[in-house]
Amino acid sequence: MRAAIVAFSLICMTGTAIAEGDPEYGQYLSSECVTCHQSSAAGTIPPIAGMNADGFISMMKLYRSKQLDNPTMQTVAMRLSDEDIAALAAYFSALKAPD
Ligand code: HEC
Numbered sequence: 756m757r758a759a760i761v762a763f764s765l766i767c768m769t770g771t772a773i774a775e776g777d778p779e780y781g782q783y784l785s786s787e788c789v790t791c792h793q794s795s796a797a798g799t800i801p802p803i804a805g806m807n808a809d810g811f812i813s814m815m816k817l818y819r820s821k822q823l824d825n826p827t828m829q830t831v832a833m834r835l836s837d838e839d840i841a842a843l844a845a846y847f848s849a850l851k852a853p854d
Pocket of ligand 1: 784785787788789790791792799800801802803811814815824825827828831843
């Protein structure tokens with residue numbers, strides 16, 4: 756009985772981690788992003804480190820649904836699931852914003 760309760764709470768915790776985004780998985784996915792999005796503002800590409808997680812998620816979904824009009828980011832976002840976007844948001848929002 757106790758084991759069942761522990762197993763159940765583990766499932767709940769894992770569920771929460773996915774809904775809120777897993778920063779370790781986000782870090783794994785971020786290698787593609789940082790080739791363009793350097794930690795400091797370089798040229799015309801905005802830095803995304805330290806971005807507010809909710810704002811980040813909204814923007815990525817707008818690129819994915821092509822409501823935000825940038826072909827590069829549309830292509831990037833197209834390949835991401837909601838879980839991928841949540842993980843990336845968790846990772847980038849925890850980074851220090853560039854000065
Ligand atoms: C090939 C280069 C490139 C790659 C790779 C790339 N981006 Fe972008 N990203 C851009 C450019 C350029 C913009 C600015 C678009 C604009 O001005 O509309 C942008 C904008 C954004 C924005 C909006 C930031 C803001 O404040 O306006 C977010 C969020 C973002 N990218 C996230 C990501 C994530 C997450 C990844 C990886 C999964 C990624 N990008 C990969 C080039 C790239």
